[in-house]
Amino acid sequence: MTAAAPPRASISVRNARDPVLVCAAIVIGWQLLHELAGDVAITAPLPTLSHLLHMVGQARFLPHLGETAMAFGQALAISWIGGVVIGLLLGGHKLTGEVAEPVLVTLYSLPKVTLYPVILLLFGLGMQAKVAFGAFHGIIPVALFTLNAVRNVPAAQLRAGRAMRLSGVQQARHILLPAALPEVFAGLRLGFSLTLLGTMLGELFASQRGLGFLLMKAIDLHDVETILAIAVLISAFAVSANMALLAVDRRLRRGAAPAGHGA
Amino acid sequence: MRTAAAFATPVTPASAAAPAPHARLEGVTRVYPARSGGDEVHALGPISFDLRQGEFFSVVGPSGCGKSTLLDVLSGLAKPTEGTVTFEGAPVDGKVPDGVGVVFQEDASFPWLSVEDNVAFGLRRAGTDAAETRRRVEFAIGFMGLRDFRRAYPSQLSGGMRQRVCIARTLVMQPRLILLDEPFGALDQQTRLLMGDELLRLWRETGATVMLITHALDEANLLSDRIGVMSARPGRFIEVVETGWDRERDSSLAERSEFGAVTSRLWSLLRGESLRAMGQGQAAEKRA
Numbered sequence: 001m002t003a004a005a006p007p008r009a010s011i012s013v014r015n016a017r018d019p020v021l022v023c024a025a026i027v028i029g030w031q032l033l034h035e036l037a038g039d040v041a042i043t044a045p046l047p048t049l050s051h052l053l054h055m056v057g058q059a060r061f062l063p064h065l066g067e068t069a070m071a072f073g074q075a076l077a078i079s080w081i082g083g084v085v086i087g088l089l090l091g092g093h094k095l096t097g098e099v100a101e102p103v104l105v106t107l108y109s110l111p112k113v114t115l116y117p118v119i120l121l122l123f124g125l126g127m128q129a130k131v132a133f134g135a136f137h138g139i140i141p142v143a144l145f146t147l148n149a150v151r152n153v154p155a156a157q158l159r160a161g162r163a164m165r166l167s168g169v170q171q172a173r174h175i176l177l178p179a180a181l182p183e184v185f186a187g188l189r190l191g192f193s194l195t196l197l198g199t200m201l202g203e204l205f206a207s208q209r210g211l212g213f214l215l216m217k218a219i220d221l222h223d224v225e226t227i228l229a230i231a232v233l234i235s236a237f238a239v240s241a242n243m244a245l246l247a248v249d250r251r252l253r254r255g256a257a258p259a260g261h262g263a
Numbered sequence: 264m265r266t267a268a269a270f271a272t273p274v275t276p277a278s279a280a281a282p283a284p285h286a287r288l289e290g291v292t293r294v295y296p297a298r299s300g301g302d303e304v305h306a307l308g309p310i311s312f313d314l315r316q317g318e319f320f321s322v323v324g325p326s327g328c329g330k331s332t333l334l335d336v337l338s339g340l341a342k343p344t345e346g347t348v349t350f351e352g353a354p355v356d357g358k359v360p361d362g363v364g365v366v367f368q369e370d371a372s373f374p375w376l377s378v379e380d381n382v383a384f385g386l387r388r389a390g391t392d393a394a395e396t397r398r399r400v401e402f403a404i405g406f407m408g409l410r411d412f413r414r415a416y417p418s419q420l421s422g423g424m425r426q427r428v429c430i431a432r433t434l435v436m437q438p439r440l441i442l443l444d445e446p447f448g449a450l451d452q453q454t455r456l457l458m459g460d461e462l463l464r465l466w467r468e469t470g471a472t473v474m475l476i477t478h479a480l481d482e483a484n485l486l487s488d489r490i491g492v493m494s495a496r497p498g499r500f501i502e503v504v505e506t507g508w509d510r511e512r513d514s515s516l517a518e519r520s521e522f523g524a525v526t527s528r529l530w531s532l533l534r535g536e537s538l539r540a541m542g543q544g545q546a547a548e549k550r551a
Contacts, residue, residue, distance in 0.1 A: 160367065164389075165358070178373070
């Protein structure tokens with residue numbers, strides 16, 4: 001009846017078709033840009049990809065990749081855990097949340113890159129500064145989403161819990177948590193992208209290792225092929241991670257109204 | 264045949280001489296503390312009244328008269344500022360007692376759970392064993408006509424069906440007193456009438472005492488044994504109207520001439536109060 005979902009097969013076909021179409025469009029657009037701009041600005045897709053494969057195969061490339069992965073992993077952990085904890089603390093108390101939200105929004109709107117020199121002075125050149133800068137980008141949106149997720153749990157659901165004689169712990173575990181989870185997760189997804197952005201920015205300036213460092217070096221040498229190869233590598237990682245997170249997100253929202261993807 | 268035997272609660276025969284009240288309010292008031300720039304709001308009372316064992320009692324009154332506050336206080340969701348509330352002889356003190364079920368006006372179904380899991384929610388939290396939970400959920404789902412939707416999520420259901428889920432979720436706890444706060448307020452008129460019949464059937468078959476808050480006079484009239492008519496804020500009962508309907512009644516009652524007489528009576532009691540309530544609202548708007 002109303003509960004019937006569209007046939008499963010059509011979903012999987014569509015799921016497979018769309019990314020393939022998007023990839024094809026990107027490759028065609030890339031090729032066209034290459035025809036227009038030439039090797040000086042944009043190398044062609046095929047040589048770039050083969051250069052990427054060659055690069056990844058080299059032993060001296062791996063430490064750079066490891067360095068970036070390490071920095072991003074730590075920054076992401078700080079953004080996610082820190083953001084959720086801050087959001088829960090602020091969202092749990094009405095007045096605190098109301099005061100904190102505009103402060104966080106303002107902080108978030110700062111052009112963070114201008115503060116990077118301060119972060120470098122605080123943390124020194126190296127891993128710590130990158131982690132701090134990545135976390136600095138991601139933690140505020142995660143906190144904001146969590147704060148609002150907690151505040152937006154419908155009062156009627158909490159009242160229903162009290163009417164069913166739930167204890168405080170049961171309320172938190174069985175109503176607050178599942179009710180807030182989809183929006184918290186939306187924050188984690190956004191936090192992921194922004195932490196990646198922050199970490200990469202951090203690596204572009206004043207670093208001695210990592211993909212960002214390789215990128216800067218390639219710019220100095222005008223090695224367009226390497227620049228594009230690294231861009232492709234990072235984009236592929238970001239896109240596939242985002243798709244995985246989106247899949248979880250959809251699963252969490254299966255109960256929510258289909259139109260409620262906002263925020 | 265569907266039977267409510269499994270759900271039966273001891274029902275005192277209506278003929279028994281002065282049965283003990285099922286719930287009692289004595290001198291209950293509720294005052295909301297002053298908020299910045301405003302005065303404190305005396306929302307309710309003082310109210311004293313008895314809810315009889317097994318009756319269907321409705322509360323009508325002008326908007327903002329404290330009907331919902333009355334329900335909150337009676338259910339234990341809110342503490343009275345003064346006075347006492349007792350349920351089955353024991354005091355209710357800011358906690359919902361065992362045996363009381365509440366259905367709200369807003370959709371309070373849990374969107375992350377299927378219909379089945381929504382209905383089982385309270386039993387699982389209370390630690391009821393799996394077989395018993397299954398049996399009771401099965402009954403409540405069947406009773407509320409949700410069999411075809413058991414695996415659906417609330418977002419896939421209409422407002423009326425979602426409210427059925429909430430009623431089933433309360434029913435499954437086998438409440439002896441069911442409090443409903445304008446549960447059909449968001450539904451269209453036809454759905455309301457049908458839901459009213461469902462509610463009557465539920466009331467008859469479970470033997471529970473029901474208190475329904477509503478702003479629809481004909482709905483109160485149709486469903487109730489007694490109707491408490493409340494004044495404008497602070498809400499008090501101006502009068503309690505006895506309808507005298509048979510226990511076996513349904514929405515066809517609306518065709519009878521006595522029905523119109525009761526509705527007229529309710530309106531004549533409420534007309535002045537509703538005007539006063541409107542005046543209060545406008546005064547509050549001017550102040551704001």
